[in-house]
Amino acid sequence: MKRFNAIFFVVLFFFPILTGCGEKEHPVDVYHRLRDVDRLELSRMTVGKVGMISDPVFSEANGFSGKMEALFDAMKPGVRIGVYSYDTYLVAYVDLAQLRPEDVVIDSETKTAEIHLPPVRVMTDGREPQLHEVHYRVTGMRSAITPAERAKLKSQMAAEVKKQMVGNGAATEALRESAEAKAKSWFTDLLENWGYVATVDFK
Amino acid sequence: MIMKWIKIIVIVLAAVLAYYVVNMLTAERKEREYKTKTARIKSIEQMVELCTLDVHEEVPLKDSVNGKWIVARQTIEGRVRFDLDSLKVEERGDTTIVYLPPERVDVMESASPSAYEIYDSWDASNRLFGRALTAAEENTLKRRWQKNVVKRVYDRGYVSRARRQAVESLTPLFRQMQGPFGKEGPVIVIDPTPSGTRR
Numbered sequence: 001m002k003r004f005n006a007i008f009f010v011v012l013f014f015f016p017i018l019t020g021c022g023e024k025e026h027p028v029d030v031y032h033r034l035r036d037v038d039r040l041e042l043s044r045m046t047v048g049k050v051g052m053i054s055d056p057v058f059s060e061a062n063g064f065s066g067k068m069e070a071l072f073d074a075m076k077p078g079v080r081i082g083v084y085s086y087d088t089y090l091v092a093y094v095d096l097a098q099l100r101p102e103d104v105v106i107d108s109e110t111k112t113a114e115i116h117l118p119p120v121r122v123m124t125d126g127r128e129p130q131l132h133e134v135h136y137r138v139t140g141m142r143s144a145i146t147p148a149e150r151a152k153l154k155s156q157m158a159a160e161v162k163k164q165m166v167g168n169g170a171a172t173e174a175l176r177e178s179a180e181a182k183a184k185s186w187f188t189d190l191l192e193n194w195g196y197v198a199t200v201d202f203k
Numbered sequence: 204m205i206m207k208w209i210k211i212i213v214i215v216l217a218a219v220l221a222y223y224v225v226n227m228l229t230a231e232r233k234e235r236e237y238k239t240k241t242a243r244i245k246s247i248e249q250m251v252e253l254c255t256l257d258v259h260e261e262v263p264l265k266d267s268v269n270g271k272w273i274v275a276r277q278t279i280e281g282r283v284r285f286d287l288d289s290l291k292v293e294e295r296g297d298t299t300i301v302y303l304p305p306e307r308v309d310v311m312e313s314a315s316p317s318a319y320e321i322y323d324s325w326d327a328s329n330r331l332f333g334r335a336l337t338a339a340e341e342n343t344l345k346r347r348w349q350k351n352v353v354k355r356v357y358d359r360g361y362v363s364r365a366r367r368q369a370v371e372s373l374t375p376l377f378r379q380m381q382g383p384f385g386k387e388g389p390v391i392v393i394d395p396t397p398s399g400t401r402r
Contacts, residue, residue: 033378033379036375037372037376038253038372039253039254040287041251041252042249042250042251043247044248045246046244046245046246046247048245049240049243050240051240052237053237064222064223087245088242089314124314125280126314127311128312129279129319129345129348129349145335145338146324147273147275147321147324147336147341148321148324150341151319151321153239155317156239158314158315158316160242161242161314162314162315164241164242165242171244174244174247182250182251186251190376193379194379
């Protein structure tokens with residue numbers, strides 16, 4: 001009976017410690033918790049673009065038909081100018097679903113954590129549907145600017161923005177750097193709150 | 204002599220006219236290039252936002268304003284986001300409660316060059332001397348379409364789904380958050396408005 005009591009006492013004494021082991025942070029837990037967040041957006045860039053609709057000018061017209069068109073247009077009295085602008089948005093994010101177990105290194109004894117985040121990616125976040133009319137002057141015998149012309153201008157401007165921003169790494173470098181800085185501070189704070197001194201970098 | 208010069212002038216003019224006509228009929232019509240300025244970075248802002256839902260739709264549209272009609276196609280991109288920098292945290296006893304913030308539903312036109320195409324536009328109130336749809340009127344229509352997409356995102360339950368997903372993502376993230384009693388107290392993530400906050 002005494003022996004049974006001793007075993008019972010030992011089990012009772014060590015129970016909180018044994019169950020307490022489950023409370024200990026495990027690298028896999030930290031990894032799963034971060035990975036489940038998926039896409040975290042960290043920085044947004046607004047890019048402005050301005051374009052102009054006007055009748056063709058003879059000196060700038062291309063080809064024979066373009067020159068002829070400009071010549072006929074020059075005979076019409078009046079002016080036809082419309083200046084328009086709109087904004088495009090780019091977002092820098094980390095896709096935490098790309099995180100691998102080996103990217104999270106936890107030292108439970110020293111309470112330190114190393115997180116190697118997936119690289120920051122940049123994506124377009126759409127553009128303003130509205131086209132802002134900065135200036136409009138149509139006089140004399142000139143015809144009003146049509147919605148089809150504005151749509152064509154916007155299409156050309158969008159193609160140029162894509163070429164200048166998305167296809168050009170240097171243009172989005174500032175956005176990427178801003179996102180990396182935000183990610184480092186946010187994840188460092190988060191892990192500090194979990195009780196770790198964290199080092200955060202990017203793969 | 205004069206007749207000879209007249210013949211030469213007529214032949215030259217006919218040749219120029221023939222070249223112009225042939226050129227008009229056969230030459231590939233180059234898309235007109237408009238004058239544009241180089242794209243300019245206006246701002247870069249930092250944030251921490253959780254994006255749990257993307258919507259991508261191609262919408263045919265027929266609508267009118269001030270008697271002027273338009274038929275168009277628009278590709279839209281929508282996203283449901285949560286600002287993690289503005290989380291409301293409350294401490295009740297030993298429990299820390301994290302409230303899921305109101306969602307932000309962003310609906311934009313796709314940045315693709317072919318995202319907006321006009322098929323037809325006309326003035327139904329004046330068929331003889333039709334007035335063109337102005338940029339301001341077109342913007343009024345586009346704001347209306349944007350509102351309709353936002354309404355659809357709510358009506359189809361996308362926002363509820365996005366909020367559920369956000370709670371699932373954030374719960375493990377904040378479970379180990381240190382409350383007023385260190386790690387002793389539990390941390391729970393609560394969604395105060397599961398079907399969203401319509402504005």
